[in-house]
Amino acid sequence: MLLIAEQSDGSRVEASRDLGQDTYLCPMCRSSVILKRGRKVAAHFAHAPDSNCPGAESESWRHLLAKRVLMDEFTALGWAARMEVPHQAAGRRVDVGVKVPHPRGTCYIAVEVQDSAIQVDTMKARVEADRRIGYHATVWLFTSHRAAALMYAEPDHEVRVPDEMLWVANRYGQGIPIIDPEERAVWVASLGSIHRDGESHEWYAEGGELTGVDYPGRTLRKTKSIVRTLGGFDFRLVAGKFGDSWAVSFAC
Template sequence: MLVAVHARSGERVEASKHLPASPDYRCPVCGWTVIVKPGRVVVSHFAHRPAGPRCGAQGESIPHMRAKVLLAQRFREHGYDVALEEPHSGGRRRVDVAVTIRGRNGPVRVAVEVQDSAIAVGELQRRNHADKQAGFFATLWVFTTNRLSRARGSLPGAELRLPEEVRYLDRRWRLPVAVLDVQRERVMLVSTAPIIREGQPYYNEYGDEEYSPDRWLVATRQVHVAAATFELEAVRGRYATARNPDYTAAFKAAAVPDRPWRISSRRDTAHTTADIADPTDEPAWQLAQQLMEQGHTVELEHLPTARRWRHVARTNADDDFDEPGYQWKPV
């Protein structure tokens, strides 16, 4: 828990390293006394004193709290009005980060929800509806790399199995899904494309060759990961019409250079780099393999998101790969 209520003044207090200890801090959900943990090792937060009642504000993970603190800091750097863990609906719902942004007709409030673990689609919809009823313009869902761990290491066009809640948001808005890398302090946008497996040949009961129908994959999608800023904007939803103003909030995409990828190699004291447009094309593979065969240590970096890979020998080489025996391994 990052926010407590001061018993005497009634003011909301955010945990920090410099916040003095006091017996007057209370949990805004259950009213029990809480103590401030200054966060010398982990993020600063409040903890319930022993023997308190069961409370929905307890049991939050450290990565979840770090993600909320990072988002609040970056939003404030953009000049947004930010409130951490804002309660509504009689205390039954707490918005992780409430942000006020500029809308089409003036300021609007966005509920930013950090998701560090699995969540049922029904619960996600319930929170969206509760936020709308409380006056929020939209609920922006941000998944951490704990929840979408393989997204951080995905090269362009990689196939990734997506959780059900991510697939729901993709279908609902047809917009990239936001993924927060707390360690690198970056936010990424993961866009998806459907995958169709071609039908396979088989022989029917009469011995004639036929083909099975093409198959659309449900959970697995082709993904592309791009960089985003911490600036928010209102965007049109897929069902927007003149009579149905279907809008939501999203992170603004970051500017991308013409050659956003960098291959670097090291051998002894020699160090070389080459900026490229796409690490999956044939020239990039040939360059990496040539350097590996010359005894270089070869690394790949996506400059906008600071993600890195190392070119390593594949232990189980497969003829299905474009370059048998080698692969990019996330680091």
Template structure:
């Protein structure tokens, strides 16, 4: 976690000094300040950890939160992380020019479709605009470089990513914590070749099968356009009507959208 309480006041790990006692905002237990050279400065519970406030949090997740926090504060905007809104804790929270709250959720843990829909609806009820950003690590994927980004022919989206592409009308924005860059993602069907084969049957005839392609249930083709730095994107909102598509439910509210300031992304890095 990036924020703990010092005498009841929210304190950022990046600005905290070793010495005083820091408490978890969730459970109130004492947490330890970690200030290393390689990891993002953060607070951690002492084992055994029974608190769910920062359950399953990874260095990549903290890096993604800090990326947005630093950008939003530099704009400058009122911005915070791990911020309570209603009964939830927003990964990144900010106020727009008109004072309207924005919530950015960085997601790479499994979350069910029902949970992501319900959490989105709860934020909408609090009057917040919402977006969800899956994390990605291109160094761990087999990608084909293109003039405008990358193609991943066999990408296995998590259920929440399938929900999200409907929520965002076929667009997903991925955050790459290792580089601090964003990618605009789009799913297409991944076609599987069913090999052609023939065989002889009793009586002297020949039968055959295959020789066609079919869409994979598991895989999608993921096209990534970019990369973009946050500074190369306008962050705005658009109204979304509620809808149900198949098994997906989408609540009504303001959706955060990222609009590239220039349609041409910066050249892909080696």
């Protein structure tokens, strides 16, 4: 499903209940798409059921709403932003592309919203595609629905963190950004390590001397404690690691 389609004259149009039935084209595959003015879901454009276009993948209303909220907030900050930016050659459609001014020149940032599970390999492929297309950084935002375990954890509770969120925390070193589209808020979840003390055992050789084997404590890999901070949409660019020029920090 799409929020943006092209009209026959090439202009971009955003789905809304006020639009008339006209000829609308998918910006990715150029096939015609149909305006759906759903009562329960936001207005959107839909492909034919047998389409294999990346733009035909179904998206939740939360995902659609999050893209609109990001567009509004980035625009209010004075940043040029585009929703559902098609990159046909790379087979990639960026949820929101935003131009952020920076002393070293304008930075082009690809913002991706995740409302469902995703494989880490898929994320890596998207990041690589974004670099080839010319984006300077890729930002991942999980919805408060997808990251509910992190959003609503009690203080000091232990949470099992999904692999893709651990990957974001490790790769970018800026916590896990979470968008609550209904509240129009961005939160950042920071992860704390949980250490389990190992048991010590004393072992004796046949002669009676202590050889001293014990089980050291270990730090849990996927289970973490969570601290949440309210961020803002006016993110900052910070130095990246693991070959990324930039990472994005939402926390104020």
